[in-house]
Amino acid sequence: MEKWTELRTAYHVARLGTVSAAADALGLHRATVNRHIDTLEDEIGSTIFIRHARGYSLTEVGQDILRVAQKADEMIEDLAGRVRGGKDQIEGEIKLTLLAPFSGLLMGAIDRFRSKNPHCVVHVDVGEDLARLEYGEAHIALRAGAKPEHPDYVVTHFGDIGFNLYAHDSYLVRHGAPNTQDDFAGHVFVLPEFPHGRLPFGNWIKDTIRPDMVALSSRDIGVIVEAVCAGLGIGFLGDADARRRGNLRPILPANPDWKVTGWLVTHVDLHRTEKVQAMLSCIKELGLAQRQTRR
Structure with a gap:
């Protein structure tokens, strides 16, 4: 497949929900965005979006395709930051998911991360189910109990x-x-x-x-x-x-x-990206500081 530009456009439509919002974010005309989507659907041979009055929603095929696009976009952005070097702060967004009783455990780490990277927005979702990291629902999950066994997950002991x-x-x-x-x-x-x-x-x-x-x-x-x-x-x-x-x-x-055992879970494709590593580092630093305080 050689339609990387079209794939990136479709990713932004899926992320923002409308053609207009994607066009503004990408600096493109609405007609260009629509053409990119049509071209991509022709290339794949399947419908990616369901058009409705409120915007665009993904089909099942679209979800599979767009999760690949999201990972590619994030990894390219991460690579660009590494190549540029000298960039002291991380930008964009990072998504965390955790169980409600543990919501207070990461606030100190998030505060530390934000003090170092004030231009990176942290989104926190609370839910009882482990987010599908392979679908880009979160970058980092904090879960408790049995160790997650998904073959594509990197699982670290939280404590x-x-x-x-x-x-x-x-x-x-x-x-x-x-x-x-x-x-x-x-x-x-x-x-x-x-x-x-x-x-x-x-x-x-x-x-x-x-x-x-x-x-x-x-x-x-x-x-x-x-x-x-x-x-x-x-x-x-x-x-x-x-x-x-x-x-x-x-x-x-x-x-x-x-007591329950806590686990930090990331997806193998994004585990080594700069922002995921930066957040994990803040979480681990905070955990070490708390353990030393209790001694």
């Missing part, structure tokens, strides 16, 4: 992520602190609504907390955190997040069963 029951000082002033796990009479809890099997402490919740002991529940982990910090009840928080916020006290001794 153990611990959880515990925490209560805010304002809650403890009003209700006191339970002395043992069996001393929860009169206490109320703030709990996530995720299926128990997905949480390292899910079985403990199921076996210990009665429905009448729940003050608030939510599928949004941000709501859970804010509720605990407001003193509404006792709730499960990540140890790192709780330390960062202050005025939160662990209720029970550390439980090894409430």
Whole structure:
């Protein structure tokens, strides 16, 4: 295939959603963008886009083709930056995906990355499923549990992520602190609504907390955190997040069963690109600093 210009044009239409936006980004006329798409579809022998009133959406074939285009575009951009040399800052965007309970773990690393690369936009998506990195849904994923086994993924150990029951000082002033796990009479809890099997402490919740002991529940982990910090009840928080916020006290001794193993996941084609390596470096630096602080 020799239609690299047309492929790049189609990639920008897919990324931006309309011909007009792609034309502006590329400095082309709308008619030229449309011609590039027609030429590419003729070359491939299949429809790439479905045209509708709101813009363009990808067909299944289009998704396969455009994921190749995205990787090519990013790798060429990365190569150009390396060849130019002397470029101190990374530009463009980098996409991260992670599970909601871990959203606070990377903020320090993102802040460090942004301080070094203020012209690079960081997009963070929160979801329960591992993003399809081969489709360009993310550059870096932080996941927990079993090690991802996809043959095209580069998987790095992030570290153990611990959880515990925490209560805010304002809650403890009003209700006191339970002395043992069996001393929860009169206490109320703030709990996530995720299926128990997905949480390292899910079985403990199921076996210990009665429905009448729940003050608030939510599928949004941000709501859970804010509720605990407001003193509404006792709730499960990540140890790192709780330390960062202050005025939160662990209720029970550390439980090894409430730890999960974290993994940083990248796609082999983009793992060595400058921006992915720069972000991974910031994440690893922050992790090392946190481990040294705990010693």
